Amino acid sequence: MRDNLGDLMREWLRKAKKKDFQAFAKLLTLLERGGTEGLTLTELRNPDKAAFRIGITGPPGAGKSTLIGQLIGELRKRQLTVGILAVDPSSPFTQGAILGDRIRYADHFNDPEVFIRSIGSRGSLGGLSAAAYLMLRAYDVVGFDVVLIETVGVGQTELEVMHVADFVSVVLVPESGDAIQAMKAGLLEIADQFIVNKSDRPGAESLVRELEASLQMGGQTREQRVTVMQTIATEGDGLSELADFYLVQKSAGKASQNRTNPERLQWEARALLRAQFEQTLEKAVSQILTPDDLLKVIKKN
Ligand SMILES: Nc1nc2c(ncn2[C@@H]2O[C@H](COP(=O)(O)OP(=O)(O)O)[C@@H](O)[C@H]2O)c(=O)[nH]1
Numbered sequence: 001m002r003d004n005l006g007d008l009m010r011e012w013l014r015k016a017k018k019k020d021f022q023a024f025a026k027l028l029t030l031l032e033r034g035g036t037e038g039l040t041l042t043e044l045r046n047p048d049k050a051a052f053r054i055g056i057t058g059p060p061g062a063g064k065s066t067l068i069g070q071l072i073g074e075l076r077k078r079q080l081t082v083g084i085l086a087v088d089p090s091s092p093f094t095q096g097a098i099l100g101d102r103i104r105y106a107d108h109f110n111d112p113e114v115f116i117r118s119i120g121s122r123g124s125l126g127g128l129s130a131a132a133y134l135m136l137r138a139y140d141v142v143g144f145d146v147v148l149i150e151t152v153g154v155g156q157t158e159l160e161v162m163h164v165a166d167f168v169s170v171v172l173v174p175e176s177g178d179a180i181q182a183m184k185a186g187l188l189e190i191a192d193q194f195i196v197n198k199s200d201r202p203g204a205e206s207l208v209r210e211l212e213a214s215l216q217m218g219g220q221t222r223e224q225r226v227t228v229m230q231t232i233a234t235e236g237d238g239l240s241e242l243a244d245f246y247l248v249q250k251s252a253g254k255a256s257q258n259r260t261n262p263e264r265l266q267w268e269a270r271a272l273l274r275a276q277f278e279q280t281l282e283k284a285v286s287q288i289l290t291p292d293d294l295l296k297v298i299k300k301n
């Protein structure tokens with residue numbers, strides 16, 4: 001049974017590498033269900049390519065999905081292949097909402113160089129789900145130039161995007177509160193860049209100034225200077241500049257370096273082990289039927 005799963009994964013992967021996106025979708029589903037089994041695939045363990053992964057995070061409603069929709073178009077104009085992984089249960093890219101947004105994203109759904117996938121659930125012991133890590137490995141193997149990862153930046157889970165992305169953009173809007181609040185939420189730690197979206201709304205300019213001031217005061221710890229850009233995603237304003245900016249970041253070549261970084265591998269191991277523990281835990285818990293079972297099962301595990 002286990003061998004079968006590995007063989008099946010290998011088969012879908014072989015097809016996916018030839019741009020068979022139906023096969024790729026099937027592979028991702030197996031990776032999502034198969035626990036750590038995906039790691040038995042040599043190519044997944046050691047991808048010979050590394051897509052430039054851009055994490056796009058920020059509070060719900062900030063306009064991340066709208067921004068990504070526009071960004072896909074800009075990246076396609078620049079002849080890049082684009083993969084999207086939405087780790088956001090409320091994303092328009094998730095199953096149900098895709099129907100509603102069919103018209104808005106129609107171009108991209110029919111584009112053979114664009115692949116969109118979402119995972120609704122996160123690891124239930126917290127943290128980014130193990131599946132997300134494995135699926136992103138598969139995006140590397142298939143050979144996308146750029147992968148956009150959408151997460152909702154409101155909890156610890158989402159801060160973890162910094163351990164899989166090669167560049168993290170935090171999307172804020174005038175109404176999402178002041179810069180201090182963003183700093184408190186830990187967003188300064190993970191941001192390589194802030195995008196002030198909805199810049200058509202009042203308060204955008206002052207948010208930019210606040211962010212820049214906090215960045216100056218905050219003693220930026222990462223080697224890269226954190227930038228602040230402004231967009232109006234609904235109008236496509238600032239999107240061409242953003243795409244160009246990402247291409248400059250991409251050319252710095254961090255992606256392949258990051259893939260072999262021990263600290264990152266350890267974060268991935270945490271997610272995979274959490275998933276494994278969780279399975280064991282659920283199995284053990286289901287055996288408890290009497291008060292005496294409680295001690296028995298706990299001692300046994
Ligand atoms: N006024 C304005 N509305 C925007 C802008 N960008 C997105 N929106 C709207 O904000 C709402 C939430 O957008 P969405 O992309 O779903 O946000 P997400 O939850 O961060 O993915 C939608 O109604 C968008 O049309 C913008 O730049 N200006």
Ligand SMILES: [Mg+2]
Pocket residue numbers: 064065066088090091092150
């Ligand atoms: Mg969204």
